[in-house]
Amino acid sequence: MRVAPMGDGQEKKVCLGVVTGAHGVRGLVRVKPFTETPEGVAAYGPVETKDGARRFAIAAKGMAKDLVICQLEGVIDRDVAAALRGTELYVPRERLPEADEDGEGWYHADLIGLRAVGTDGRLYGLVAGIQNFGAGDLLEIAPDEGGETVLMSFTDENVPEVDIEGGKIVIDPPLGTFEDGTFGDDAAEADNE
Structure with a gap:
């Protein structure tokens, strides 16, 4: 939803x-x-x-x-x-009904504002929304320090874990989704080298 x-x-x-x-x-x-x-x-x-x-x-x-x-x-x-x-x-x-007792059920609304953390522990930003333009759900991630949001396919492969209670989703973005995988000054410095 x-x-x-x-x-x-x-x-x-x-x-x-x-x-x-x-x-x-x-x-x-x-x-x-x-x-x-x-x-x-x-x-x-x-x-x-x-x-x-x-x-x-x-x-x-x-x-x-x-x-x-x-x-x-x-x-x-x-x-x-x-x-x-x-x-x-x-x-x-x-x-809407609450999530399943085992914590497995959730709505897209429940994901807004969660941290998007890489499988390596790196913070990519916050979940800004879930979009669907007809070809499947896209996860919209906003960097912590401003800048443009990034869209990534919302698949089991790209999002192996959703932890509502922990306030995060774990992502494994495809290569190139986040340029060098960071936001802000680190990404700009990498481009200047």
């Missing part, structure tokens, strides 16, 4: 799915789910837009291939449904 990064003091939101378009003429929408099971997109109560400006009661009405057909409260015709294309549907993180 995707997470909406929130500022200090704001609740984390988890994206359950995104509206991909209208379905029929009576205001139904097609939703690409980001939940473990497709029907989970409507299982946690009302959804809202990323900025919280719009809120909808949601009901799953069926499936069309890998998309969930949903009714959003107040959306009663095709034009309104079509205008929602690209709208991400969020719920507050606290509405």
